[in-house]
Amino acid sequence: MSYFKNFMEANEAYVNLHGTAHLPLPPKTKVAIITCMDSRLHVAQALGLALGDAHILRNAGGRVTPDMIRSLTISQQLLGTREIVVLHHTDCGAKTFTNDKLKQQLKKDLGVDVSDYDFLPFKDLEKSVKEDIALLKESPLIPDDVLISGAIYDVDTGRMVEVK
């Protein structure tokens, strides 16, 4: 069974609400938000974003990786964003495993050897936010005058708390 058909049906109803309007490609607030793929975090609603407001970048954990730096470079240098928010969250999947354990599982279940991979798990949420902010500040591709904030989202209450 595939859910793709369900999404296409739901999209039909969305199209009726959306109407036709062309918003500009560069985000209005000039902000890029980097956060986790978690299903319990709906970024636009939780941060009050309207269509066209901000870039939203998401991977497992909301970690700053080379792909996120690639994306932020496009966001900033081509589309004019000047601010980044790093948003991690409670009950994150990245806290549930270790690299060693996951690599053993992949070898056993899929027959794949990924001994050189880092799946970027973490144990401490405040520390992971600070680590990722540090990676952004160290990157020569992120200019020094870009504003960077960090926060933790509580998936049970919907509340964001700033990491200072």
Added chain:
Amino acid sequence: MSYFKNFMEANEAYVNLHGTAHLPLPPKTKVAIITCMDSRLHVAQALGLALGDAHILRNAGGRVTPDMIRSLTISQQLLGTREIVVLHHTDCGAKTFTNDKLKQQLKKDLGVDVSDYDFLPFKDLEKSVKEDIALLKESPLIPDDVLISGAIYDVDTGRMVEVK
């Protein structure tokens, strides 16, 4: 001026609507959606997703990169997803540049030499969706029985059209 404070204020109102509820970590539909960071695409609304329904992965272009494979591996092997939707969109920033042009700009404006980078631009939307589906099918980390669909989202109308 920073927008972070505005997001924190909007989040206060969201918390009041959210209430307190614990949803499980594994996504209900067992789907991971990989799409672009574009500000004009609000994934949950456009696909009719409730909180807890699906993983949402986003980078510049919605491209299948090593970081997306890392994230999908965690999504599938640790959190039980069994389906992927690749969703690219009209008027994408990835269609507005070439690697050469962006690299020259980065050297000139930031003094950074990234000659070995691929920023993953594309020219043809159907082709880019098919390319990324092919990358997923080729990856040894994505099991053969995972369902994969592709679609293009129209940022002016909100409509998704399947890529077959």
